[in-house]
Amino acid sequence: MKKPARLTFLITAVLAVFVFLLAETIVVKIKTTSVRRDPKFTSPAVAAIKAGDTVEKLEARDGWVKVKTKAGVVGWLHSTAVEVKKLDLLAMDKNMKTQASSSEVALAAKGFNQQVEDKYRAGNAAANFAAVDAMEKVKPTAAEVEAFMKEGKLGEFGGSR
Amino acid sequence: MTARAKALVSIAVAVSLSFSGCQAVKQGAADIIASTGKVSREDAQAIVKTAEVLRSTFAEITEEEEYYIGRATAALILSKYKPYGDKALNGYINVMGTAIAYNSDRPETYGGYHFLVLDTDEVNAMAAPGGFIFVTKGLIRRCGDEETLAAILAHEIGHVAERHGLQSIKKSRLIDAFKVLGSEASRQFNSEELAKVTGIFEGVLGDVVETLVERGYDRKFEYEADKLGITFAFRTGYSPNGLAEFLKNMEENQPSGPAAGWFKTHPSPADRLARVKPEIAALGAAPAKLGVRTARFAQAVKNLH
Numbered sequence: 001m002k003k004p005a006r007l008t009f010l011i012t013a014v015l016a017v018f019v020f021l022l023a024e025t026i027v028v029k030i031k032t033t034s035v036r037r038d039p040k041f042t043s044p045a046v047a048a049i050k051a052g053d054t055v056e057k058l059e060a061r062d063g064w065v066k067v068k069t070k071a072g073v074v075g076w077l078h079s080t081a082v083e084v085k086k087l088d089l090l091a092m093d094k095n096m097k098t099q100a101s102s103s104e105v106a107l108a109a110k111g112f113n114q115q116v117e118d119k120y121r122a123g124n125a126a127a128n129f130a131a132v133d134a135m136e137k138v139k140p141t142a143a144e145v146e147a148f149m150k151e152g153k154l155g156e157f158g159g160s161r
Numbered sequence: 162m163t164a165r166a167k168a169l170v171s172i173a174v175a176v177s178l179s180f181s182g183c184q185a186v187k188q189g190a191a192d193i194i195a196s197t198g199k200v201s202r203e204d205a206q207a208i209v210k211t212a213e214v215l216r217s218t219f220a221e222i223t224e225e226e227e228y229y230i231g232r233a234t235a236a237l238i239l240s241k242y243k244p245y246g247d248k249a250l251n252g253y254i255n256v257m258g259t260a261i262a263y264n265s266d267r268p269e270t271y272g273g274y275h276f277l278v279l280d281t282d283e284v285n286a287m288a289a290p291g292g293f294i295f296v297t298k299g300l301i302r303r304c305g306d307e308e309t310l311a312a313i314l315a316h317e318i319g320h321v322a323e324r325h326g327l328q329s330i331k332k333s334r335l336i337d338a339f340k341v342l343g344s345e346a347s348r349q350f351n352s353e354e355l356a357k358v359t360g361i362f363e364g365v366l367g368d369v370v371e372t373l374v375e376r377g378y379d380r381k382f383e384y385e386a387d388k389l390g391i392t393f394a395f396r397t398g399y400s401p402n403g404l405a406e407f408l409k410n411m412e413e414n415q416p417s418g419p420a421a422g423w424f425k426t427h428p429s430p431a432d433r434l435a436r437v438k439p440e441i442a443a444l445g446a447a448p449a450k451l452g453v454r455t456a457r458f459a460q461a462v463k464n465l466h
Contacts, residue, residue: 029224030269041263081269111338111358112226115350119359128239132232135275140256148256152454154398
């Protein structure tokens with residue numbers, strides 16, 4: 001009795017895992033971004049969200065995903081903020097023979113993080129990270145971009161197309 | 162739990178994880194397996210670990226890692242070139258570049274897009290992984306209007322969208338990294354591991370910077386970025402002729418002496434021009450250039466001349 005029952009249980013457990021994983025819970029992969037009221041970048045932000053946050057996927061349309069945050073706020077995120085694009089570096093060069101499997105590359109890539117940057121900075125004073133930090137601080141708001149597009153009659157403000 | 166059952170669950174979880182690939186889900190899977198009470202928590206973790214190794218057959222450099230490679234690449238570019246201190250001009254290219262990024266195939270990157278004018282007469286534009294985009298004073302001087310500069314920014318966004326910078330990394334470095342890390346994907350290294358991984362990181366940066374600054378991308382990436390740039394600029398509402406006009410200017414005004422900067426790292430303007438013309442024609446009716454855009458461009462670049 002034991003064995004088949006156990007196997008049945010295991011199969012059920014496995015199926016449960018499947019269902020869990022197929023549930024429409026998605027993870028934000030962008031450092032910080034906004035959930036927007038409508039599916040466009042110039043739409044007002046309704047919630048702030050950061051890498052690792054999970055949201056419930058409600059609907060997908062034209063490159064945008066309608067989501068519900070843990071706080072219950074409903075809005076839109078661009079699909080590139082939540083979907084993982086696979087890049088198999090070893091597959092890029094079809095002629096290259098290598099011993100490494102693509103899984104090895106993925107594991108290798110796990111290494112580059114803040115700890116590695118700190119160590120690198122300590123040994124490379126010439127690398128101008130201060131200028132990079134300043135560069136990152138310049139970030140136009142969606143309202144500024146919208147005003148720029150409106151003034152220049154770009155995108156939806158065009159009409160000359 | 163029998164070995165056979167364990168293997169069965171491992172495979173199933175591995176397949177499941179292949180479709181997901183996030184830490185929270187992995188932990189969730191381990192919790193679910195363990196919560197049944199039929200499998201010990203230790204076994205559950207082991208199963209998920211096995212699954213994780215299998216999952217990563219879909220190799221990827223995560224966006225966060227791309228960001229760190231991009232930051233350090235940008236830091237090295239900024240050790241060679243100084244930022245140009247014109248805040249108004251810098252603000253102008255950032256708002257324009259962001260508008261184009263919004264209309265690209267990859268509007269969101271881990272740290273977002275950032276644009277910077279470099280204080281050099283050399284003609285050049287570069288995109289570090291993740292969205293750190295540089296254009297030189299020398300290049301902006303070669304642009305006659307907003308459409309032309311938009312075409313350059315759109316081309317660079319094309320490189321970022323397709324992750325061309327990461328593809329210059331020598332495969333052997335990633336294999337070396339694997340040798341250091343073994344099968345454990347760690348977030349916190351001990352000092353010996355850290356030294357080794359940092360060494361590999363330096364090698365990776367060497368590959369990327371050499372490609373961006375010295376050697377140039379493979380031609381096929383430049384053609385691809387041209388094609389994407391035309392599309393992104395067009396979607397934003399710009400005339401796609403901007404790129405053709407820039408290339409024509411570059412072809413007609415090539416500097417004498419050994420090729421440097423843009424001329425060294427890019428295929429010949431004539432070659433690119435021949436390829437982009439049919440792409441532009443295929444878009445059909447193009448948006449017209451507008452005086453209001455040309456006027457604000459002239460205002461933004463007034464200190465350059």
